[in-house]
Amino acid sequence: MKPISQTVEHYPPSGIRKFFDIVSQMDDVVSLGVGEPDFVTPWRIREAAINSLERGRTSYTSNWGLLELRRVISRYLEGYSGLCYNPENSVLITVGVSEGMDLTMRTLLNPGDEVIITEPCYVSYKACVELAGGKAVTVEAKKERDFVVDPKDIEAAVTDKTKAVLVSYPSNPTGAVADKKTLREIVDIAVKHDLYIVSDEIYDRLVYDGEHVSVPTLPGAFERTVLLNGFSKAYAMTGWRIGYAAGPTEVIKNMMKIHQYTMLCAPINAQNAAIEAIVNGAKDREDMRREYGRRRRVIVKGFREAGLDCFMPGGAFYAFPNVESTGLTSEEFCEKLLFEHKVAAVPGTAFGACGEGNIRCSYATSIEDIVTAIDRIKAFVAGLK
Ligand SMILES: Cc1ncc(COP(=O)(O)O)c(C=O)c1O
Structure with missing residues (x-):
């Protein structure tokens, strides 16, 4: 057989999966590994999907997504952050933020165009940029700044090939939330260098201290920002695969062209469920947010008691403790923790x-599991001394 695409063949698989594959083979593991809500989708949302099925809604929808869903999203965004997107041509329903990110990069990038991304970051960003023919230029969000990127580092990474800057707060994996001043400085850099901004705000509703700042609300940002969001995290709807992209009409219309050929539309019953979720x-x-907030304090306190330095995450549902004091690399730490103490x-x-x-x-796991995991982590770290 002839070889498959060189780009894909040599592309590394996601680092997260390796652990999950091992965990699925083991008994009695407490998992802090999975990045999805442990809640079942709220009943009213499930019921809306059941009703939709019972009424025989089993067809494709418009490639853009149901107009009713786009309208309620538009209204919701206006009420929530004052942003006005035309539901007819500036909001596209996607198969999760995952598809939205892929469409955005494929729409914005010519071969060799650079996108500035902040690491550590969600695993798909680099892949979406590179598989779209672009170059991901990474800038570190430093521990000393509680994992919020320094805008100066972004500016230093701008070249004449830079097309976009990707912003994602609250952050996966760190839980960091950027303040308004930092975000404004990033927007100013984008305006100065005429860059697009791609803002993944999937955790915007999971903020524990203060208010979320939506990037396109900042001066100069609206006309250059593709806002990506979805239902997976805030409404415990990961399996429904529903998200949306809102942004400049020309960009969204072109994203729609790819979506039309490659995806057709998001599933109709999931779209009907999403209407119920948003309304x-x-x-x-x-x-759910309040419950995550409670767990956040328990887990962070637990890490600190175990002797691990851990900053208080402001959003999402991840803690990002530091394990350097144990003398182990993060991979060694996770491997030993899993095999010797059954915590993933x-x-x-x-x-x-x-x-x-x-x-x-x-x-995003029960308090009981968090308490068990912390007990095991304490025993593990104490045994290393
Ligand atoms: C930051 C971030 N963006 C996007 C996604 C993917 O979301 P979706 O389920 O909407 O595709 C995730 C999932 O973990 C995420 O953490």
């Missing part, structure tokens, strides 16, 4: 080389 799901969403966590290096020294622990 009536605020209380369920808030209940993800080495920081799965999110970029500068994640070394830290591990990602999801607290």
Whole structure:
């Protein structure tokens, strides 16, 4: 057989999967590894999908997504952050933020165009840029700044090939939340160098101290920002595969062309469920956020008691404790923790080389499991001394 695409053949698989494959073979493991809510999708949202099925809604939708869903998203964004997107041509329903990110990069980039991304970051960013023919230029979000990127480092990475800067707060894997001043400085850099901004705000509703700042609300940002968001995290809807992209009409219309040929549309019953989520799901969403907030304090306190330095994450549902004091690399730490104490966590290096020294622990798991995991981690760290 002739060889498959060289680009794909040599592309490394996601570092997260390795651990999950091992964990799935083991008994009695407490997993802090998975980045998805442990809640089942709230009943009213499931019921909306059941009703949609019962009414025989089993067809394709418009390639853009159901107009009703685009309208409620548009209204929601206006009420939430004052942003006005035309639901007819500036909001596209995608198969999760994952598809939205892929479409954005394929739409914005010519071969060799550079996108500045901040590491440690979600595993798909670099891949989406590179598989779209672009070059991912990474800038480190440093521990000393509680993992919020220094805008000066972004500016220093700009070249005449830079096309876009990718921003993602609250952050996976660190839980960092950027303040308004930092985000404004990033926007100013984008304006100065005429760059697009891609803002993945999937954790915007999971912020524990203060308010989320949506990037396109900042001066100069709206006309150059592709806003990506979805239902997976805030409404515990990972398996439904629903997200959306909102942004400049020309960009969204061109993203739609790729989506039309490659995806056709997001699943209709998931779209109907998403309408219910956005219209009536605020209380369920808030209940879950409050519960994550409670768990966040328990897990961070636990790491500190175990002797691991851990900053208090402001959002998402991840803690990112530092394990350097143990003398182990983050990969060694996770391996030993898993095999000797049956707790699964993800080495920081799965999110970029500068994640070394830290591990990602999801607290989207029950308090009981968090307490058990912390007890085991304490025993593990004490045994290393
Ligand atoms: C930062 C971030 N963006 C995007 C995604 C993917 O989201 P979706 O389920 O909407 O494709 C994830 C999932 O973990 C994530 O953490």
